[in-house]
Amino acid sequence: MKRSLALWLPLGLFVAFVALVAIGLLRPADRTVGTALVDKPLPQFELPPSLPEGQGVRSQELKGPLLLNIFASWCLPCQAEAPQLTQLAKAGVPIVGISVRDRPEAIKAFLDRHGNPYARIGADDGGQVQLALGSSGVPETYVIDAKGRIRHQHIGDIRPEHVPMLLDKLKAAQ
Amino acid sequence: MNGLRAILFALLALLAWPAVAQEMESTAPYANQQLVDPAQEAEAQALMQSLRCLQCQGQSIADSDAPIAGSMRSLVRERIAAGEQPEAIREWLIERYGDYVSYAPRVTALTWPLFVLPLVLVLVAALLVRRRFRRGDRP
Numbered sequence: 001m002k003r004s005l006a007l008w009l010p011l012g013l014f015v016a017f018v019a020l021v022a023i024g025l026l027r028p029a030d031r032t033v034g035t036a037l038v039d040k041p042l043p044q045f046e047l048p049p050s051l052p053e054g055q056g057v058r059s060q061e062l063k064g065p066l067l068l069n070i071f072a073s074w075c076l077p078c079q080a081e082a083p084q085l086t087q088l089a090k091a092g093v094p095i096v097g098i099s100v101r102d103r104p105e106a107i108k109a110f111l112d113r114h115g116n117p118y119a120r121i122g123a124d125d126g127g128q129v130q131l132a133l134g135s136s137g138v139p140e141t142y143v144i145d146a147k148g149r150i151r152h153q154h155i156g157d158i159r160p161e162h163v164p165m166l167l168d169k170l171k172a173a174q
Numbered sequence: 175m176n177g178l179r180a181i182l183f184a185l186l187a188l189l190a191w192p193a194v195a196q197e198m199e200s201t202a203p204y205a206n207q208q209l210v211d212p213a214q215e216a217e218a219q220a221l222m223q224s225l226r227c228l229q230c231q232g233q234s235i236a237d238s239d240a241p242i243a244g245s246m247r248s249l250v251r252e253r254i255a256a257g258e259q260p261e262a263i264r265e266w267l268i269e270r271y272g273d274y275v276s277y278a279p280r281v282t283a284l285t286w287p288l289f290v291l292p293l294v295l296v297l298v299a300a301l302l303v304r305r306r307f308r309r310g311d312r313p
């Protein structure tokens with residue numbers, strides 16, 4: 001009895017190994033890198049305006065509830081989320097933009113085409129503020145509360161189904 | 175004839191559209207420029223080899239062409255030029271992105287078995303081998 005069990009053991013181990021590999025292949029782990037700064041204060045930064053006629057962004061002035069939207073004119077999902085940002089801005093949500101690795105002419109063309117929901121836009125040409133915020137791509141949207149803390153990070157474009165969730169988070173951030 | 179040429183040019187310009195739509199290059203100063211001091215550049219290189227690019231996650235920021243990797247290289251070089259220790263820069267990034275951003279393994283509450291288990295296995299193997307050798311000695 002004991003001997004036959006020992007005989008089957010390698011096969012059992014092999015089946016378990018195959019199952020493990022299959023699970024890993026069929027359901028790959030989620031590799032989105034979220035910021036570790038949720039529920040922490042915004043890092044200190046100061047950005048010049050992205051557009052010559054606009055205002056820059058200083059972290060001390062970011063007392064919410066508001067949305068901090070990291071975007072770029074060269075990013076396609078940013079175009080996809082533009083209608084939702086416009087909708088949020090119309091609902092009275094202050095939206096502050098940070099343009100990453102971009103140029104004024106390109107940003108202006110982008111806003112002319114897709115609408116400008118931003119109260120102000122800061123130019124992060126070197127991408128250093130993006131790194132300070134723990135953001136790993138564009139677009140990303142941070143919910144900032146009344147004390148200037150990060151309460152939520154939304155990674156990727158804001159789709160219509162995300163709007164109520166963001167409004168809830170903003171309400172909770174008062 | 176001129177009209178035809180204009181149309182042809184417009185069509186050719188359309189062909190170039192994908193190039194226009196591509197991501198802008200990083201404008202961070204030290205994304206693709208080495209530090210003047212070779213010792214500092216070597217230090218920066220060593221650190222960059224062990225930091226993960228956040229966009230193309232299998233690559234280090236030293237290997238990656240992604241714009242965000244350029245920003246990260248510039249961050250590393252600027253801070254090293256300012257006299258910061260490489261490990262402090264790594265810590266700064268881990269604070270923001272978690273352990274995943276670093277390729278250098280760390281001993282934490284979650285990872286300590288990975289470091290202890292090989293030692294345990296070697297100990298068990300040594301014990302087994304010792305018993306074997308003793309048995310061999312007897313006859």
